[in-house]
Amino acid sequence: MAPDPTSRKPAQPPQPTTLEDVRQQILADEGVDQRRRQELSSALRTVGKALGKPLPEILADPAHLQRQLEKITAAMVGLSQGRWRNACSYSRSALRQAGITRIPGRYDVPMSSEWADLMKEAKDQRTRYGLSRLARYLTINGVTLHEVSDAVMDRFQEDLAAGMIKKPRTIRRNASLIWNSAAGSVASWPKQKLTVPDHRKTYSVPWSTFPPSLQADVDAYLDRQAGKDILVELDFRPLKAGSLKTRRTQLRQFVSALVHRGRDPQTLRSLADLVPIGTVKEGLRFYLDRPQKARKHAYDIAGLLRAIARHWVKVDAGHLDQLKAICRRVDPGHRGMTERNQDLLRQFEDPANVQALVTLPQRILAGVPKTGKPSRRHAFDVQVAVAIEILLMLPLRIDNLVKLNLESNFRRTNRSRIVHIAIPKGQVKNTVDINAVLPETTVRLIHTYTQRFRPLLLKNPSPWLFPGEGGKAKDKQTLRKQITRCIKERVGLSMHPHLFRHFAAFVYLKANPGAYGVVRLLHGHKSVETTTKYYCGMETAAAVQLFDQNMLKLQGHSVGHGREKAV
Helix, strand or coil: CCCCHHHCCCCCCCCCCEHHHHHHHHHHCCCCCHHHHHHHHHHHHHHHHHHCCCHHHCECCHHHHHHHHCCCCCHHHCCCHHHHHHHHHHHHHHHHHCCCCCCCCCCCCCCCHHHHHHHHHCCCHHHHHHCHHHHHHHHHCCCCHHHCCHHHHHHHHHHHHHCCCCCHHHHHHHHHHHHHHHHHHCCCCCCCCCCCCCCCCCCCCCHHHCCHHHHHHHHHHHHHHHCCCCCCCCCCCCCCHHHHHHHHHHHHHHHHHHHHCCCCHHHCCCHHHHCCHHHHHHHHHHHHCCCCCHHHHHHHHHHHHHHHHHHHHCCCHHHHHHHHHHHHHHCCCCCCCCHHHHHHHHHHHCHHHHHHHHCHHHHHHHCCCCCCCCCHHHHHHHHHHHHHHHHHHCCCCHHHHHCCECCCCEEECCCCCCEEEEECHHHCCCCCCEEEECCHHHHHHHHHHHHHHHHHHCCCCCCECCECHHHCECCHHHHHHHHHHHHHHHHCCCCCCCHHHHHHHHHHHHHCCCCHHHHHHHHCCCCHHHHHHHHCCCCHHHHHHHHHHHHHHHCCEEEECCEEEEC
């Protein structure tokens, strides 16, 4: 007997698969206020424009969407911070309204009485604030305190990702850390400990895994490379601290690669055990089996092993020839600027982006109140403005930038307004003295910073232009992140400190095609070949444009602003 059609349950609407599906479902939902529907629809369209795709081509995958949106700032899409925050927030609400996400961006429900009582016993704000989201999540899902486990935290992280919440792994990890801390300090806190995830992508194993003799040999080799024994005559230039650190890291990575390939770490007793041909090939295969970008790393390590074999282990000529052949085979062939930096420089094909960057320091200063006592936030803003200004006018490496010393690196003659930055060659990577006159606008910005803002950042007397903790210079990674974040948030450009060196060459060669000599002197390259290797070709478009303009003139056209008119 056929079933009665009237007894069937109404068909459920299909799950939206794209943002356009979500938008249409929102617009058709008469249970939602008309104005609210329009707000959610508009937010989805804004997100689509920011991602550079039509909504029917954007999958309604919350985790993927959040990862993409984290790369975008308000400046990148030409919106105010408030409007961009609202667009992201409304987009999350739209996905939740469509039944795709389950967890809100912000809870508006109170935590359970069990949690509330426990929070009262936790005196520190870190515990109360850091576990607030978890407490409300567990309350809504009916999970008691004694049921909290790694499996519950796994679901918590999954729901965060599905709810387009920023950095779900970090939230879960921090919650686990705080929970474990509270379990040891709050008497009534449940005593089960949570596993704290380790998201570091590292394959290196500790030096303690290997025989002490290996590390002793590594130390001796690096001491020689550093020229620590001043009585030993060297036939090479001693390495600087940064290069020595790189060599140590490369050696640790290579022996770790051997362990991952099945080598017993106890058989690696000295550097001599690292350079046999079979051992070198086995370790390099670990890198060659990884993504293509690891090939450059394999080449660098192969070169280091060849140098150790020749100068430290002193292998015979046949052995050395085989190592040289290995280096030739793994050589990726690429020289000069990385593809990533080439991609980043394409932002500056647009003159508006160039203008936005070069005027940023003065605009930051203009946005700070001119009267009254400034805040520490303002002081940090101006500090970053000074760092960017110096990089624009004198593209230093980050190591030299963070260690600018007001007492020894800034020179001003009596009653002169001319200020030099002087850095002796012993502090410079390529051992070339830096001696540059700063423009007056830069000097005024530095003076304003040191007189009005820098004192707010000092806890103890410090000679550093960018002071850090304990009287030391600011950590270079911290300054790097501050510069990168400032440029991204304020002008919507992806820029790291070292890229300023390439940016300087890019804009100068674009205005002066072929002028490699000036760039060589600016960067302190010892030969123009080094400069050409990095920057040859980046001014080609400008050179072609100048050639075309000249040809158009010969043809009888007037040329101006990229257009030509018949005469």
